[in-house]
Amino acid sequence: MAESMTRDGAAALPAVYEVLGQRAVIRLLEHTDHQVVVAEIRAALARHRGVLLANGTPPPDAAAVAAEVAGRLSAFRQPALRKVINLTGTLLHTNLGRSPLSREAKAAVATAAATTNLEYDLDTGRRGDRDNLVSRLLTRLSGAPAATVVNNNAAALWLTLNTLAPGRGVVISRGELVEIGDSFRMPDIITASGCRLMEVGTTNRTHLRDYENALDAGGSVLLKVHTSNYRIEGFTREVPLEQLVELGRRRGVPVVADLGSGALVDLACYGLPGEPTVQETVRAGADVVTFSGDKLLGGPQAGLIVGSRDHLQAIRRNPVRRALRCDKLRLAALEATLRAYLDPRSLSAALPAYRILGRSRETVERIARRMMPFIAEWAGDVARVEIVTGESQVGSGAQPCAGLPTALVALTPRDADAGALAHALRRLTPPVIGRVHKGRVLLDMRALLEPAALIAALRGVTR
Ligand SMILES: *Cc1c(COP(=O)(O)O)cnc(C)c1O
Numbered sequence: 001m002a003e004s005m006t007r008d009g010a011a012a013l014p015a016v017y018e019v020l021g022q023r024a025v026i027r028l029l030e031h032t033d034h035q036v037v038v039a040e041i042r043a044a045l046a047r048h049r050g051v052l053l054a055n056g057t058p059p060p061d062a063a064a065v066a067a068e069v070a071g072r073l074s075a076f077r078q079p080a081l082r083k084v085i086n087l088t089g090t091l092l093h094t095n096l097g098r099s100p101l102s103r104e105a106k107a108a109v110a111t112a113a114a115t116t117n118l119e120y121d122l123d124t125g126r127r128g129d130r131d132n133l134v135s136r137l138l139t140r141l142s143g144a145p146a147a148t149v150v151n152n153n154a155a156a157l158w159l160t161l162n163t164l165a166p167g168r169g170v171v172i173s174r175g176e177l178v179e180i181g182d183s184f185r186m187p188d189i190i191t192a193s194g195c196r197l198m199e200v201g202t203t204n205r206t207h208l209r210d211y212e213n214a215l216d217a218g219g220s221v222l223l224k225v226h227t228s229n230y231r232i233e234g235f236t237r238e239v240p241l242e243q244l245v246e247l248g249r250r251r252g253v254p255v256v257a258d259l260g261s262g263a264l265v266d267l268a269c270y271g272l273p274g275e276p277t278v279q280e281t282v283r284a285g286a287d288v289v290t291f292s293g294d295k296l297l298g299g300p301q302a303g304l305i306v307g308s309r310d311h312l313q314a315i316r317r318n319p320v321r322r323a324l325r326c327d328k329l330r331l332a333a334l335e336a337t338l339r340a341y342l343d344p345r346s347l348s349a350a351l352p353a354y355r356i357l358g359r360s361r362e363t364v365e366r367i368a369r370r371m372m373p374f375i376a377e378w379a380g381d382v383a384r385v386e387i388v389t390g391e392s393q394v395g396s397g398a399q400p401c402a403g404l405p406t407a408l409v410a411l412t413p414r415d416a417d418a419g420a421l422a423h424a425l426r427r428l429t430p431p432v433i434g435r436v437h438k439g440r441v442l443l444d445m446r447a448l449l450e451p452a453a454l455i456a457a458l459r460g461v462t463r
Pocket residue numbers: 152153154155178180184225226227228229258259260261291292293302303396397
């Protein structure tokens with residue numbers, strides 16, 4: 001405390017004890033730890049010192065610093081992770097937490113937040129295995145004999161390769177060396193899992209003999225990666241999974257398929273180009289299949305691994321699995337999500353992700369027309385508001401070339417720039433996230449799940 005008692009002469013800023021004596025800070029100290037308040041005051045003074053040294057503006061007085069500190073500390077009492085309304089047009093937006101959870105999944109999370117039988121066998125009264133909570137459902141739905149769940153698909157792939165081929169070669173086509181967002185790169189994952197990257201073929205063409213040659217040179221796993229976020233078109237050739245499986249069987253080498261989004265249903269029903277489903281990939285004979293929980297599965301962040309009993313047993317015994325395991329909240333949400341697939345016909349009623357994927361153009365237009373007056377009322381004289389048509393993207397690296405027809409509310413600012421308008425929307429409660437395109441703010445209505453929350457946000461009603 002001694003140095004804070006001396007006045008900061010150089011910058012002529014108030015001393016810490018002076019700020020501590022301000023009424024705003026005295027009130028703060030009634031419900032906030034003294035050390036936390038002092039640290040915040042010091043941080044505020046340090047910021048001002050930097051500014052003063054830079055441009056010599058007059059220093060703030062103790063009351064001004066106190067008000068600033070009170071403001072910063074009250075921000076701590078607001079949750080940093082907040083509900084937002086995603087009108088970006090990217091339906092499963094990675095930066096916005098990908099898939100929204102179903103009502104059942106949310107309820108399951110709330111239940112699991114209490115004491116649960118996470119690793120406790122209620123029949124025997126002995127220790128159980130958390131994997132059993134979802135693996136039976138997962139094997140039934142995928143058709144694979146065994147299954148496990150880890151933190152995310154990156155972890156699923158890491159654990160699989162680290163178990164099957166430590167120190168040995170993983171053979172992958174150069175056309176499948178994907179980079180997913182946020183610096184997740186397939187070659188890096190393979191190397192980080194302790195395996196040797198054996199890339200074969202070229203960007204556009206890879207042949208079966210390329211894989212065969214790599215196995216001759218010591219390859220121990222054949223890896224097929226679904227190029228989820230790009231397509232290679234034109235003079236191309238890839239080896240179908242069935243042929244890789246046949247080669248793997250012949251040479252006694254396991255075949256791993258990373259599906260990325262991992263749909264359990266045929267997306268053609270949703271007007272999207274079909275993707276290989278998890279069931280098809282299992283049926284084609286892949287020994288291990290990995291996919292994400294929060295992409296087209298419509299659940300929480302998770303990495304699902306399904307495959308043969310032997311390989312899954314080895315994967316489950318990998319000591320690193322513990323570092324990658326899911327907690328009870330995630331497992332609860334995942335179990336509830338998977339249960340929806342027991343009746344795929346009810347998927348768009350049960351899972352929000354499929355509800356928004358399945359909306360017809362007419363439905364989205366109806367939503368846009370209903371929301372338009374509220375948006376126009378909010379915009380007032382600041383912007384001209386109209387409905388335009390366009391396309392939504394699935395997002396999360398899934399279906400990069402397919403758009404879904406949509407209706408957007410477009411705001412064309414009269415004076416302010418579109419960036420400022422988008423910012424004002426983000427300051428609503430809950431924040432409304434649109435996108436800025438060619439001087440307009442576009443609000444894509446396909447992903448709107450709670451119209452009442454949008455209306456409340458626009459009318460300034462805090463929810
Ligand atoms: C998205 C994706 C991953 C990573 O999945 P996360 O669940 O985000 O870790 C891995 N591989 C492919 C092909 C993907 O599309």
